[in-house]
Amino acid sequence: MQSSQDLIAAIATPPGRGGVGIVRLSGPSLAEFAARLCGFRPRPRHAHLADFLDAQGNSIDQGLILYFPAPASYTGEDVLELQGHGGPVILDMLLQRVIALGARPARPGEFSERAFLNDKLDLAQAEAVADLIDAGSAEAARAATRSLSGEFSRAVHALVEQLIELRIFVEAAIDFPDEEIDFLSDERVERQLSEITEAFDQLMQRAEQGRVMREGLRLVLAGRPNAGKSSLLNRLAGHDAAIVTDIPGTTRDVLREYVHLDGLPLHLIDTAGLREGGDAVEQEGIRRAREAMETADCVLLVVDDQSPEDIAELRRDLPPQLPVIIAHNKIDLSGGTAGYRDDQGRRIGLSALTGEGIQALSERLKAVAGYRPAGEDVFMARRRHLDAIERARAHVDAGQAELIESRAGELLAEELRLAQQTLGEISGEFSSDDLLGRIFSSFCIGK
Numbered sequence: 146m147q148s149s150q151d152l153i154a155a156i157a158t159p160p161g162r163g164g165v166g167i168v169r170l171s172g173p174s175l176a177e178f179a180a181r182l183c184g185f186r187p188r189p190r191h192a193h194l195a196d197f198l199d200a201q202g203n204s205i206d207q208g209l210i211l212y213f214p215a216p217a218s219y220t221g222e223d224v225l226e227l228q229g230h231g232g233p234v235i236l237d238m239l240l241q242r243v244i245a246l247g248a249r250p251a252r253p254g255e256f257s258e259r260a261f262l263n264d265k266l267d268l269a270q271a272e273a274v275a276d277l278i279d280a281g282s283a284e285a286a287r288a289a290t291r292s293l294s295g296e297f298s299r300a301v302h303a304l305v306e307q308l309i310e311l312r313i314f315v316e317a318a319i320d321f322p323d324e325e326i327d328f329l330s331d332e333r334v335e336r337q338l339s340e341i342t343e344a345f346d347q348l349m350q351r352a353e354q355g356r357v358m359r360e361g362l363r364l365v366l367a368g369r370p371n372a373g374k375s376s377l378l379n380r381l382a383g384h385d386a387a388i389v390t391d392i393p394g395t396t397r398d399v400l401r402e403y404v405h406l407d408g409l410p411l412h413l414i415d416t417a418g419l420r421e422g423g424d425a426v427e428q429e430g431i432r433r434a435r436e437a438m439e440t441a442d443c444v445l446l447v448v449d450d451q452s453p454e455d456i457a458e459l460r461r462d463l464p465p466q467l468p469v470i471i472a473h474n475k476i477d478l479s480g481g482t483a484g485y486r487d488d489q490g491r492r493i494g495l496s497a498l499t500g501e502g503i504q505a506l507s508e509r510l511k512a513v514a515g516y517r518p519a520g521e522d523v524f525m526a527r528r529r530h531l532d533a534i535e536r537a538r539a540h541v542d543a544g545q546a547e548l549i550e551s552r553a554g555e556l557l558a559e560e561l562r563l564a565q566q567t568l569g570e571i572s573g574e575f576s577s578d579d580l581l582g583r584i585f586s587s588f589c590i591g592k
C-alpha cells in the first residue's frame with residue numbers, strides 16, 4: 146500500500162544537548178530536496194559530509210547527510226537523515242530550514258505510522274518500537290525487541306493459519322451436504338480444534354508475561370504511622386525516595402515511585418498514615434491514599450512486629466477485592482522470624498532496616514503479579530493484544546460448543562472466521578482509523 150504522502154520532518158533525537166542531533170525527513174523526491182539543502186544529490190545509503198545551507202547559501206551547520214531511497218527505508222518512503230550538532234538551537238534552526246523548503250512538522254509517531262501504512266511493520270511491531278524506546282529494564286527491552294523482530298506477529302500468524310486450514314476443511318464439508326455428518330464427526334476436526342486451543346493458551350501465556358512486564362504491579366503501601374512504610378519503600382527502591390522520620394504522620398502525600406524487581410516494574414504508592422483526624426493537609430493525604438488504592442493491584446500492609454496492631458481493623462480500611470500482603474516489619478527489634486509466616490506468603494517477617502526478609506517479599510510480589518522473570522520467550526504485549534487473543538479464543542470455544550451440540554458446520558465455520566478476523570486486529574489487518582490514531586499519537590515525535 147504505497148501512498149503518496151507529503152513531506153514530514155522532525156528532530157529525532159531527544160530534547161537537550163548532545164554530541165549529535167538528528168533531523169529526520171520522510172516523503173517524496175528527497176534526493177532533489179537534499180540538493181536544495183546541501184548543493185548536491187547524495188548517493189543512496191552513503192554518509193556524506195555536508196553543509197546544511199540557509200536561504201542565502203550560508204552554512205547553518207555542518208554534518209552528515211544520509212539518503213535512503215524508497216522503498217528500502219524505515220518508512221518505505223524516501224528518508225533523509227541530517228546529523229548535525231546536538232544543540233537545541235542549532236537543531237531548531239535546521240528544522241525551520243527544512244520546513245521553509247517545504248516539509249511540515251511530523252506528528253508524534255508519524256514515521257512509524259507511515260512504516261505501518263507502507264507494510265514495513267505490522268501494528269504489533271510498530272507498538273513494539275514504542276515499547277522498546279519506553280523499556281525501563283533490560284528484560285523489557287529484550288521482550289520488545291522480540292516483538293519488533295516479528296516473533297509475536299509470526300506466532301499470531303501461525304495461529305491464524307491453523308484457523309484458516311480448519312475452516313477450509315469445515316467449509317468443504319458443508320459444500321458436500323450428504324457427507325457433512327461424516328466429515329464433521331471425523332476426529333480430525335476435534336483434534337485440530339484442541340490443537341488450536343492449546344496454541345491459544347501458549348500465545349496467551351507469552352503475551353501475558355509481556356503485559357505484566359510492560360504494565361507492572363501497582364502496589365499500595367498501607368499501615369499505621371511509624372510502622373516503617375517509607376523505610377520499606379526506600380528498601381525496595383534502593384535509594385532514599387521517601388522522607389523517613391520518627392514523627393508520626395510525616396508522609397503526608399501520596400508518593401509514587403517506580404522501581405524494578407528483576408524487570409517487573411513496581412509502581413509503589415506510599416500513602417499518608419491512614420489516621421483519623423489530623424490537619425487539612427493530612428486529611429487530603431488520606432483522601433488521596435484511598436483514591437490510589439482503588440486502582441491498585443495489591444496492598445502491602447506494613448505493621449510493626451513489636452506491637453502487632455489489630456490487623457483485622459487495619460484491613461477494614463482496605464478495598465476488599467485487593468490481595469493483601471502483611472509485612473511484619475522491624476523483626477530486628479521484635480526478634481520475630483524472617484520470611485513467610487504462612488503457606489500462602491500472605492504474612493512475611495522482615496526488616497526494612499537490615500534487609501532481612503526483603504527477598505521473600507520480592508518473590509511474593511512477583512508471584513502476585515504472575516511474573517516469571519528470565520522467560521526468554523516473552524513477547525512485549527499490550528492489553529489490546531490480550532483482549533484480541535481472548536475474544537478470538539471465545540469464538541473458537543463457541544464454535545466447538547456448536548459442533549458438539551448440533552454438529553453444525555456452518556456455525557463452526559463462522560466462529561472460526563470471526564476468530565481469524567479478531568486475531569487480525571493485533572497485526573492491524575482489521576483495525577479502525579480510530580485505533581491507529583490512538584496508538585501512534587502516544588509515540589514520541591520523530592519516531
Ligand code: GDP
Nearest residue numbers: 370371372373374375376390391475496497498
Ligand atoms: P512510616 O510512617 O510507616 O512511613 O514509617 P517510617 O518508614 O517513617 O519509619 C518510622 C521509624 O521506624 C523510623 O525511625 C525508621 O527508621 C524506623 N524503622 C523502619 N523500619 C525499621 C526496621 O525494620 N527496623 C528498625 N529498627 N527500625 C525501623
Ligand code: ZN
Nearest residue numbers: 374375395396
Ligand atoms: Zn512514611
